[in-house]
Amino acid sequence: MAARGTTRRIPEKDSTIACVQCDGLAVMKMVKHCHEESTSNMDVAQGALLGLVVDDCLEITNCFPFPKQQDESMDEDEYQLAMMRRLRRVNVDHFHVGWYQSADVGNFLSLPLLESQYHYQTSIEESVVVIYDTQKSSRGFLSLKAYRLTPQAIEMYKDGEFTPEALLKLKVGYENLFVEVPVTIKNSALTNIMMSELAELIPEEEGSKFLDLGTASVLEGQLRCLMDRVDELNQEAIKFNRYQQLVSRQQQDKHRYLQKRAQENASRVAKDEPPLPEEDITKLFRPHPVPPRLQPMLTAGQINTYSQHISQFCSQSLAKLFITQALQNAKEQNSSP
Known part of the structure; x- marks a missing residue:
């Protein structure tokens, strides 16, 4: 496993895919499916991506949704194979x-998500997972990001050991668990012409939405989720500190037991008596199970993601909130007698 044997050389970076290029049709199908699931039953929408690999660029040309888990009469693997066969018949990319x-x-x-991407990436080396954020996109900011597991994360999951020693040996942390691949959206020339014509029909804004607080709900949701994840990480830290205290107390008990046994053997030898028989220390002091560190690492990575989203997306919302608060206070002061 990871904690035993010779040290293996693992590449620091994944150079298989440098960029992801999505067709507008595939993006619209993903957006439609994700919003339908989020508004109807609040389930997580999932689907397959189809396309081709050209040099170091992954081109996504089509997609289709996975069947819902409630439908037990349909096998997911058979459904995917049937869909790809039908797409192949109509000359659509089916890879x-x-x-x-x-x-x-x-x-x-x-x-x-970690387990699914591991199975995808070990069977299809160029595969990616595309994450579409429904809340952020519904406020007018398209959020479409592609991720791949790093070589260290694949090696960690393959070994199956999530102890602190194994993670330290493989140099795996939340910051290098996933790598983000740049995503670009490509449309045909006719689609670009139509979008240009539609843009001319949209009336121009006259600067009346500088203090629009429409993104305040997204900021509130991200802050609440951030607090929940911080609480989870705090609970995990308490569990790990308790484990360290138990190990330290057990080491002290073992040391005292060995000292006491050595003194008894010395006194027995002085009395020409045979020493006490050897005992298996591991049976007397069984090691405490090491708490797995994978879930705390994922929680820390989620906290890092929330922090980045808040700093990038919600910094303007915070500034708007402070400005509107100052205007409200000034209005209340002027209206008071």
Whole structure:
């Protein structure tokens, strides 16, 4: 396993895919599916990505949703194979290049996602997972990001040891668990012409939305989720500190037991008596199970994601809130007698 044997050389970076290029049709199908699931039953929307690999660029040209888990009569693997066969018959790219999943206020980093991407990436080397944020996109900011597991994360999950020693040996942390791949959206020339014509029909804004607080709900949701994840990480830290205290107390008890036994053997030898028989220390002092560190690492990564989203997306909202608060206070002071 990871904690035993010779040290293996693991590449620091994943150079298989440098960029992801999505067709407008595939993006619209993902957006439609994710919003339908989020508004109807608040389920996580998932689907397959189809496309081709050209040099170091992954081109996503089509996609289709996975069947719902409630439908037990349909096998997911058979459904995917049937869909790809039908797409092949109509001359559509049918090569499986990854999968997509919806997210709510950036909440996507979890054990199921890690396990699914590991299986995808070990079977299809160029596969990616595309995360679409429904909350952020509904406020007018398209959030479409592609991620891949790093070589260290793949090696960690393959070994199956999530102890602090194994993670330290592989140099795996939340900051290098996933790597983000740049995503670009490409449309045909006719689509670009139509979008240019539609843009001319939209009336120009006259600067009346500088203090629009429409993104305040997204900021509130991300701050609440951030507090929840901080509480979870605090609970995990308490568990690990308790484990360290138990190990330290056990080491002290073992040391005292060995000293006492050595003194008894010395006194027995002085009395020409045979020493006490050897005992297995590990049976008397059984080692405490090491708490796995994978879930705390994912929680720390989710906290980092929330922090980045808040600093990038919600900094303007915070400034607007402070400005409107100052205007409200000034209005109240002027209206008071």
